[in-house]
Amino acid sequence: MAPTGSRRPGHSRRAQYGTFLNYLLAVAGAAAGGALLIAASSDATVFSGIRGTATDLAAPAGEAGAGARTESQGLLRALGAFFTKGSRVAKLEREVAEARVRLVEAQALHEENRELRALLKLAQSEPKPVASARLIGSTASSTRRFALLGVGSSQGVAPGMPVISPLGLIGRVLEVGRSSARVLLITDSQSIIPVRRASDGIVALAVGNPDGTVHLKLQSLGLNPLKAGDAFVTSGSGGLFRPGIPFAVVAKPTRDGAIARPLSNPASTDFVIVEPQWDEAGGDPTLPAPAGAQ
Amino acid sequence: MALPLPKPIREIGRKRINRAPSPLLAIAVPWLVVMGGSLSPVWPVIASAPVLPPIGFLLLVAWEQLRPGIFPVWAGLPLGLFDDLYSGQPFGSAILLWSVAVILLDFVETRFPWRGFALNWLFAAAVIAAYLFLAQALAQPGLLAEPLAILPQLGLSILLYPLIARLVALFDRFRLIPVREV
Numbered sequence: 001m002a003p004t005g006s007r008r009p010g011h012s013r014r015a016q017y018g019t020f021l022n023y024l025l026a027v028a029g030a031a032a033g034g035a036l037l038i039a040a041s042s043d044a045t046v047f048s049g050i051r052g053t054a055t056d057l058a059a060p061a062g063e064a065g066a067g068a069r070t071e072s073q074g075l076l077r078a079l080g081a082f083f084t085k086g087s088r089v090a091k092l093e094r095e096v097a098e099a100r101v102r103l104v105e106a107q108a109l110h111e112e113n114r115e116l117r118a119l120l121k122l123a124q125s126e127p128k129p130v131a132s133a134r135l136i137g138s139t140a141s142s143t144r145r146f147a148l149l150g151v152g153s154s155q156g157v158a159p160g161m162p163v164i165s166p167l168g169l170i171g172r173v174l175e176v177g178r179s180s181a182r183v184l185l186i187t188d189s190q191s192i193i194p195v196r197r198a199s200d201g202i203v204a205l206a207v208g209n210p211d212g213t214v215h216l217k218l219q220s221l222g223l224n225p226l227k228a229g230d231a232f233v234t235s236g237s238g239g240l241f242r243p244g245i246p247f248a249v250v251a252k253p254t255r256d257g258a259i260a261r262p263l264s265n266p267a268s269t270d271f272v273i274v275e276p277q278w279d280e281a282g283g284d285p286t287l288p289a290p291a292g293a294q
Numbered sequence: 295m296a297l298p299l300p301k302p303i304r305e306i307g308r309k310r311i312n313r314a315p316s317p318l319l320a321i322a323v324p325w326l327v328v329m330g331g332s333l334s335p336v337w338p339v340i341a342s343a344p345v346l347p348p349i350g351f352l353l354l355v356a357w358e359q360l361r362p363g364i365f366p367v368w369a370g371l372p373l374g375l376f377d378d379l380y381s382g383q384p385f386g387s388a389i390l391l392w393s394v395a396v397i398l399l400d401f402v403e404t405r406f407p408w409r410g411f412a413l414n415w416l417f418a419a420a421v422i423a424a425y426l427f428l429a430q431a432l433a434q435p436g437l438l439a440e441p442l443a444i445l446p447q448l449g450l451s452i453l454l455y456p457l458i459a460r461l462v463a464l465f466d467r468f469r470l471i472p473v474r475e476v
Contacts, residue, residue: 007404022367023397029371030393036386037432047378047385054379055336062336137336139382140346143430143444146382148336182382189434210344210434210443 045175052177055148059180062136063150077268127242129273131155135170135266138185143210145188147171147266149181149274157181157274160240165272168246168263169193169234173274181274186247186262187212195247196235197226203235204257206248214248216257226250226258242278299464313472323469324364325373327462328353332377344444347451349458350377351425352418354392355399356455356462359414362403370396387432391425411459419452426451 009015039046081088133151151157153176163170163183171185184191187208195216196203202225204216216232218224230250236243248260332350354373357364365373370393377388402417409417426444 025366025368026370026393026397029368029374030390030397032371033374033386033389033391033393037384037390038386040385051379051385058333058336058380061333139335139344139380141334141344141348141447142382142433143344144382144384144433145344146335210430 048175048182051182052152052175052180055180055182056152056177059136059148059150059177062148063134066134066136066150127275127278129275130161131157131274132271133274135183135269135272136180138266144190145185145208146174147183147185149173149183149272150179151274152177152179152181154178158277160277162241162245162275162277163272164245164275165264165266165269167265167269168248169241170264170266170269170272172240185266186214186264193241193247194235194237195232196243198231198233201235202226203237204232206232206260209259212262213251214260214262215254216248216250216260218257224253224255224257226253228252230258231263232260236278239278242275299467310472312475314474314476315470315472316474319471319473320469323465324357324361327465328357328373329376332373332380335380335382344447345450347447347454348381348422348425348429350381351388351392351395352422352451352455352458353462355395355418355421356459358396358399358403359418360459360462360466362400365396367396367400368393370394383429383433387429391428391432395421395425411456414459415452415455418455422451422455423448 007019009019036047131151133149133155136148136150138147139145147170149157149163157173157176159173159176161173163172169186171183171188171191173181174184175182185208186193186206189208189210191206191208193206194203195206203219205219206214206216209215216226218226228250232247232250234241234243234245234247246263248262250258250260252259328350331353334346334349350373354365354369370391371389374389374392377392378385381388398421406413426448430444
């Protein structure tokens with residue numbers, strides 16, 4: 001049937017009012033969206049409860065897919081590695097030989113460190129993990145970077161806890177449901193993490209970029225000392241993350257810092273660990289108490 | 295070109311005498327398909343950059359273009375609400391943008407009724423581009439300096455649109471299979 005180009009359904013008053021009401025509802029819907037947006041921007045936690053329930057409901061489906069995801073990533077990498085095998089095996093063997101020597105040195109240092117700490121009567125400070133779980137999804141089509149985690153408040157997970165993979169920091173818990181949680185990834189533009197250079201402790205703030213890198217902003221002005229390949233770890237200031245979690249490697253120095261590539265890749269991570277907040281674990285006993293603590 | 299369906303499914307609609315489409319399927323399938331697209335954050339894809347097209351929105355646009363009027367004009371409110379629960383955008387952004395998009399698509403349908411697929415694709419590309427840019431602006435107010443970050447996603451979304459339209463056509467055939475005896 002040829003379209004008429006008219007919204008008028010006919011002579012029936014009832015049908016005409018029905019059409020009008022539909023448009024009225026549509027515009028009211030758009031207005032409601034705008035109002036909710038303003039409410040959400042003034043207080044981002046307003047809708048965390050309803051979101052938590054929604055992710056709880058969808059989490060089982062995500063759990064089922066999470067294993068398949070890590071396996072397919074591994075398969076792709078194995079296929080790619082096949083073609084460059086020879087040269088890389090030689091290189092890796094050389095690196096392993098070097099790393100073995102370093103490992104022995106590191107063990108010696110670890111032992112020495114333990115003795116020195118015992119001498120100073122400092123407690124060993126590896127916090128006990130709260131839970132370990134799979135990342136079950138991420139907001140891959142939004143410019144905000146969140147991931148969904150398969151554990152929630154019933155396993156003791158609370159907002160603010162750091163989420164760590166074997167390769168480095170993933171992010172921190174932002175909202176929790178009963179059996180799922182929403183993780184703010186380190187590449188989100190709202191994520192600001194205090195870090196320091198692993199070699200000499202130059203401090204910087206790491207802010208996420210929308211393209212999956214992080215921007216390191218140096219705290220002190222002057223000549224930019226960063227070079228490509230510098231490794232950064234968390235500095236522990238601010239109280240959320242314990243010091244020394246591997247974070248990112250500098251890819252390209254800029255005028256006020258550097259663009260760095262995160263060490264952890266949430267896509268190829270099988271299990272991640274949720275740790276308690278550093279503050280709750282007792283804080284860093286080598287520092288004076290924070291202002292206003294007494 | 296017709297997409298081949300598995301044989302048992304093809305057999306379902308074979309008997310056409312005394313058969314009519316099930317009203318439940320005919321009405322529910324478009325809503326469920328769009329909601330399934332909105333669930334893409336729990337699909338097994340984890341990205342550290344925004345690369346995945348907004349599948350739910352693409353499906354909504356494709357349904358509106360294939361079957362104008364299949365969704366009421368206010369469909370942006372419930373569908374956007376569902377999308378907001380999972381998308382990671384600030385709550386309300388999809389309600390607002392999807393409502394506006396459905397009203398706009400309805401306007402285009404009444405104003406320019408005769409369109410080919412190329413024109414549909416062009417128009418869908420414009421709608422998707424506007425949606426992605428506005429969604430970024432709503433998600434990160436004050437960060438408009440980096441509109442380049444969504445260009446890969448935009449290109450992928452526009453290239454994926456014909457495939458999504460084909461998928462929607464498949465679901466449309468499924469929706470209207472005569473399964474109910476009358």
